[in-house]
Structures are given as structure tokens and as C-alpha cells.
Amino acid sequence: MAIEVRIPTILRTYTDGAKSVNADGATLSALIGDLEARHPGIKARLVDESGLRRFVNVYLNDEDVRFLGGLDTPVSDGDTVTVLPAVAGGGR
């Protein structure tokens, strides 16, 4: 068993084009660490010194992790983590 991580198009350069990859960890933070070991470079696209990057959305199953415990959110086998870059911009 493992946790499925769904990868958006723009980050698939780190996963050899795979739409979804497996990783392990007891928390989202540990999961991202494991993801980095398997797909070097991806972590910096998801987190910075202050935590989850502001314009990256991460969902545990059907919920935005910002409404759960952020990087401390517990994850377990069978969960699905989905990464979606925020769609944002503006005139100024």
C-alpha cells in the first residue's frame, strides 16, 4: 500500500511524465520528503521556508489541506493527495 499523489501537467517534468506517483509518509510533510527522494526537485515547487507555497493547492482526498492541518496533516495508506497549481493572476 502507498499514498497516491496526483501530479499536475506543469510538474510532470519531475515524474517522467507520470500523472500519478506513489509515496509514503505519516504526514503531508513526510510524504513530500519521500516524494523529493523519488523525484528530486519537486519539493521546492511545493513548499518554501514558510510552508506550502501560496499558489499551490494540495488536497487530501476531497479536502484542501489548508483547511486540515497544512503540512502536519496526517496521511495514511489508501489516501489520495492531489496537487493543483492555483489559477490566479490579475491586471496589476
Next chain:
Amino acid sequence: MLTISRELVDKIIAHAWADHPDEACGVIAGPAGSDRPERFIPMENAERSPTFYRFDSMEQFRVWREMDDRDEEPVVVYHSHTATEAYPSRTDVSYASEPGAHYVLVSTADPDNVQFRSFRIVDGVITEEDVRIVGG
């Protein structure tokens, strides 16, 4: 080049006016790999701002999953500028996250001259493209 129906162009412009002076935003989905914008999906601007837009994260999750289930992709990502021209701002470029999408910008800054333009934004580089409006 973006090829899009008159009906969808009208819907995007109507959405831009409905939310003016706040920025309006949304997606037009199409079959994956087809480059055909077909299904109009107006999105909520979670920022409700005249100078910024951001899709609501939960709405985006539902819409992206629905596209996945239907084997669709975001062919067009559109938003409006309500006080500036229809050209990608630095903010637009820095957050552009769908390299395969046509980024459509509408400007409602001048009611007598509504601009509708389309761009590719890949790796920070803006490329304007022709828009071919068909039908209607």
C-alpha cells in the same frame, strides 16, 4: 491560433461584464488533446477584486476532477482586466500554470472597445496568437 465559437466568445464577454469592475475568470474545457474549447465553466473569483483573480480552491478541485473524469482538459483559461488592456500582466505570467492552455484576456476598461485576445504563456514567455471566431 485559438479557434473558438462566437457563442463562447459572447459568454466570456458577458461574464466579464457581469463581474465588472471585479475581474471575472473561468475555463473552457474540451476533449483532451483536441484543442477544441467546448464546455463553458465560469468560475468564482475568490479574491473578488478589480486587480486580482484566483480560482476558489475547492471549486477548482471539483472542476479539475470533473474534467479528468470526462477526459477533458482546460483548453482555455480566461480572465478579465477591468482597468487595463487585455495583455498578460507580470502577475499573470508568474502564476501561469497550464502550459497547454490558451490564456484568453478580455478587457472591459473601455466599454466602446472590448478587447478579446489570446496568448500562450510557457516558462514565463508570452506569445500572442490569432483568434479565429467561428459560427453565429
